[in-house]
Amino acid sequence: MNRSTRARTLTGTALALATAMALTACGGGDGASSDAEPKKQPKGSEAAAVKNPVVATYDGGLYVLDGETLKLAKTIDLPGFNRVNPAGDEDHVVISTDTGFRVFDAARQEFTDAEFKGAKPGHVVRHGGRTVLFTDGTGEVNVLDPADLAGGKQPKTRTYTSAEPHHGVAIELADGELVTTLGTEEKRTGALVLDKDDKEIARAENCPGVHGEAAAKGEVVGLGCEDGVLLYKDGEFTKVDAPDDYARTGNQAGSDVSPILLGDYKTDPEAELERPTRISLIDTRTAKMKLVDLGTSYSFRSLARGPHGEALVLGTNGVLHVIDPETGKVEKKIDAVGDWTEPLDWQQPRPTLFVRDHTAYVSDPGKRQLHSFDLDSGEKETSVTLPKGTNELSGTVAGH
DSSP states (O other): OOOSTTOOOOTTTOOOOOOOOBOOOOOSSOOEEEEOOOOOOOTTOOOOOOSSOEEEEETTEEEEEOTTTOOEEEEEEOOSOOEEEEOSSSSEEEEEOSSEEEEEETTTTEEEEEEEEOSSEEEEEEETTEEEEEETTTTEEEEEOGGGGTTSSOOOEEEEEOSSOOSOOEEEOTTSOEEEEEEOSSOEEEEEEEOTTSOEEEEEOOOTTOEEEEEETTTEEEEEOSBEEEEEETTEEEEEEOSSSSBBOOOEEOOTTOSEEEEOOBOOTTOSSOOOOEEEEEETTTTEEEEEEOSSOOOTTSEEEOTTSOEEEEOTTSEEEEEOTTTOOEEEEEEOSOOOOOOSSTTSOOOBEEEETTEEEEEEGGGTEEEEEETTTOOEEEEEEOSSOOOOEEEOOOOO
């Protein structure tokens, strides 16, 4: 997909697990740079399909860009604070809006008829060829096959409703087991597991403040707690204790080729906004946690995984850290953007990281820029300047 001498394509190989994350200023590496201008489409004509599209939100809409050239293909007006996640195929993304989840055909730059209405649309999780939507305001979980989005119609789903609405998350495993969080609007406590027939087969309520998920090699699921991480492995829950009494690991990134999960690590329960410099590496084989101090802070939009299982963290020093998850050693530093500061309001723009196959995309909202980097060489591939600074950043992926 990128322009390296190894000339790869994304088809069927993407390992992205990025959860949408943050970006800033510019710098590092050589690469082409251009100002973006949207394509003008003749009246009555359909927009040309975009190759491997990248979608970025801005205050009032969406930008759809070509994933290789970063050329701006179309601007979509969409008022409000919107979030974007991969839908699990090569054409679509899921947009979280004021009214619920809407499916957007990024390749063709248009919304489809598929929509899941409900207050406070939350986490979107992809795993094993299934995509799971969790609506916080209703507690409803919808599981779909992203292949069913191809026709643009409402897909068939497996639906489960939590006992109480809460800010939750769920993931479906290959055998049909559904791991989903427990909680209320006031308190979140753990998770339960349903078999393929929606019968409860496991439960754990020792994960205070449960938030976020990631899957490691072998379908081991990690859920973040305020005192460690809760693992679901081989039909049983196991608690990974953190070295501090209070230690929130609410954001994680996993890889199908690594048994180690990457997580954030916050230790101040009273902080209005804690800016941690340590990350956590959770070994799902041993149920042990290792902490690594990067010497720079980061945000919840800074974590991702590379195609070989690398742990990736975008620091507020503008550096994209490429980390060996086994040793915790920073093996490569890519100068991605300039220094930045995480805003107090989580909805405000900050540099964000999105990884797809061997390419890392990093946004720099303050300069209205977006950059792409080859993770293997560490070189910048291309840059673009957009009409407005962006907020969330994501794109399509091949299902896996």
